[in-house]
Amino acid sequence: MSNFKAFKKGLKNGTPIFLGYLAVSFTFGIQAKSMGIETWQAALISATNLTSAGQFAALGVIASASSYIEMALTQLVINLRYCLMSSSLSQRFDTKMKSIHRYLIAFGVTDEIFGVSSAYEKENVPPAYCYGLIAASWPGWVLGTILGAVSGDILPTSILSALGVALYGMFIAIIVPPTKKNKVLLGIVVISMLLSLGFALTPILKEISSGFKVIILTLVIASAAAYFFPIKEDVHDE
Amino acid sequence: MNNIYLYMFIMAAVTYLIRMLPLALIKRKITNKFFKSFLYYVPFVTLAVMTFPAILSATDSVWSALAAFVVAMIVAYAGGGLPIVASVACVVVFAVELFI
Numbered sequence: 527m528s529n530f531k532a533f534k535k536g537l538k539n540g541t542p543i544f545l546g547y548l549a550v551s552f553t554f555g556i557q558a559k560s561m562g563i564e565t566w567q568a569a570l571i572s573a574t575n576l577t578s579a580g581q582f583a584a585l586g587v588i589a590s591a592s593s594y595i596e597m598a599l600t601q602l603v604i605n606l607r608y609c610l611m612s613s614s615l616s617q618r619f620d621t622k623m624k625s626i627h628r629y630l631i632a633f634g635v636t637d638e639i640f641g642v643s644s645a646y647e648k649e650n651v652p653p654a655y656c657y658g659l660i661a662a663s664w665p666g667w668v669l670g671t672i673l674g675a676v677s678g679d680i681l682p683t684s685i686l687s688a689l690g691v692a693l694y695g696m697f698i699a700i701i702v703p704p705t706k707k708n709k710v711l712l713g714i715v716v717i718s719m720l721l722s723l724g725f726a727l728t729p730i731l732k733e734i735s736s737g738f739k740v741i742i743l744t745l746v747i748a749s750a751a752a753y754f755f756p757i758k759e760d761v762h763d764e
Numbered sequence: 765m766n767n768i769y770l771y772m773f774i775m776a777a778v779t780y781l782i783r784m785l786p787l788a789l790i791k792r793k794i795t796n797k798f799f800k801s802f803l804y805y806v807p808f809v810t811l812a813v814m815t816f817p818a819i820l821s822a823t824d825s826v827w828s829a830l831a832a833f834v835v836a837m838i839v840a841y842a843g844g845g846l847p848i849v850a851s852v853a854c855v856v857v858f859a860v861e862l863f864i
Contacts, residue, residue, distance in 0.1 A: 542850035567768060574776040584775050588768060597771050601778040607810065608779070612786035614806035621793060628791075632784035637814060642846065644807035687824040688858040694819040695836045695853030697811040702840035704808075711808055718812035726817050740813050747809045752801035 529654040536658015542696045543638045543659065544666035549689035550578055551667045552681060555674020557582065561589045565675040572671040576636055576664060579737060580604045604737040610744055611640040618643065620650045627653040634660035638693055645700040710755045718747055828860035 527535075551572055558568035563585070575581050580601050587597045612635050619628070631653060639659045643651050673680050705712035725731045725739050734742070794800050816833070823829040832853040840849045 539846055542847055545854070546850070563768070567772070571772055571775070574772065575779050577779055580775065580779055584771065588766075588771050591766055594766070594770060594774055597774050598778050601775045602782065605779050605782050608783045609786055610806055611810065612783050613790060614803040616787050616790035617793060617800070617803050621791065625788070625791075628787040629784060632787045633780060635783040635787075637810070641807060641811050645846070683824065684858060684861055687828070687861060688854045690822045691819065691829060691832045691853045691857045692850045694815050694822055695832065695850035696846055697815045698833075698836040698853075699840045699844065699846040699849035701808050701811050701815075702837060703843065706841065714805060714808050715812045718809045719816040722813040723817045736814075736818070740810055743813045744806055744809045748802050748805040751805045751809075752798050756797045756801045757804050 527652060529652070532652040532654035533658040533661070536655040536660075537662045538658075539642050540639075540659040540662025542692050543642070543663040545689050546638065546693035546696065547663055547666035548670040548673075549681075549686050549692070551670030552674035552686060554578070554581055554585075555671040555676075556678040557585055557674075558671070559675040559678070561585055563588070563675075565672060568675045569668055569672050573664070573668045576634065576667055577605060577608075578636075579735075604735065607637075607737050607740045607744070608635050608640075610741065611635055611637070615640060615643060615651075618646070618649065618651045619653070623653060627656075631656045631660075634663070636663070638696060639663055641697055641700045710751065714747060714751050718743060721747065823857050824861060825864060827864060828857040831860045832856040 554572065555565075555568055558571070559565065563571075571581055571584070575584075583600050583604050584597065587600055612632065615631075615635065616628075634656065639656070642659055643656055646655060701711075701715050705715055721743055722739070725734065725743070731739075794803065819833050820826050820829045823832070835856045836849050836853040839852050844852065
């Protein structure tokens with residue numbers, strides 16, 4: 527596939543991310559503004575971080591004037607899941623790909639962009655596809671932040687509520703189709719959701735931050751699956 | 765209040781490093797069967813864990829979210845592509861919330 531085609535495909539598949547980000551960052555913009563952060567500062571935070579939970583947590587750190595170390599640790603803990611995602615994604619590029627692409631794509635490893643990149647049909651994901659996804663998503667994240675900060679009531683809540691679910695719909699579109707042909711994946715998806723629900727309902731476990739919950743469950747479930755059901759060589763090219 | 769720009773720099777730098785280091789350090793294809801399999805399964809577990817039950821609190825009402833979840837699962841299973849499943853989920857939430 528030509529670079530241009532891959533980029534265009536990324537743009538297209540990134541459209542739901544654009545809409546979902548618009549809704550989520552809109553609330554971030556509102557919250558940042560309410561804490562006395564200027565609109566353009568909020569936009570700059572979104573433009574340079576491109577992450578949801580980490581940015582919301584940062585607002586708390588800034589508002590309470592906590593130390594810089596605390597800011598670094600908060601971001602480390604909340605965003606550590608990206609480390610797992612980047613590791614997984616590292617296996618999805620051509621080994622001959624120029625290193626610069628790895629440094630650029632790294633900026634866009636969000637839950638959503640990672641998810642959509644992982645769902646690419648071939649083992650080697652073309653970098654242009656990732657750039658297409660980032661080019662579609664990043665503007666949504668920044669624009670939503672600005673709109674939220676400038677005018678918190680520019681979008682009606684019914685629209686925000688509807689758009690808020692777009693990202694989850696996307697996750698479902700990524701994980702469900704492969705489960706039809708692969709019973710192991712079906713089991714993994716079902717168990718992951720059930721244990722995630724279990725975490726949310728269990729008294730002590732539900733206090734664990736969402737970022738850590740993702741890490742713990744991923745380490746446990748993906749390890750168990752890898753141990754009992756090691757993959758065959760050609761798993762990506764079916 | 766501390767310097768907001770220093771805060772901004774620290775958060776951006778930490779977040780970028782977490783994302784960048786594995787990509788920069790693991791350049792070869794891993795051949796170890798266990799790690800290879802583990803990394804292959806990672807997206808399925810992370811996305812499933814992040815979707816449920818979090819989706820239930822993503823909208824104004826648990827019921828609209830639950831409806832969107834069920835419909836999205838069905839449409840995805842029936843072969844709807846990514847943009848379709850995502851839009852259908854949004855439409856279901858919007859429609860259900862009109863009636864409750």
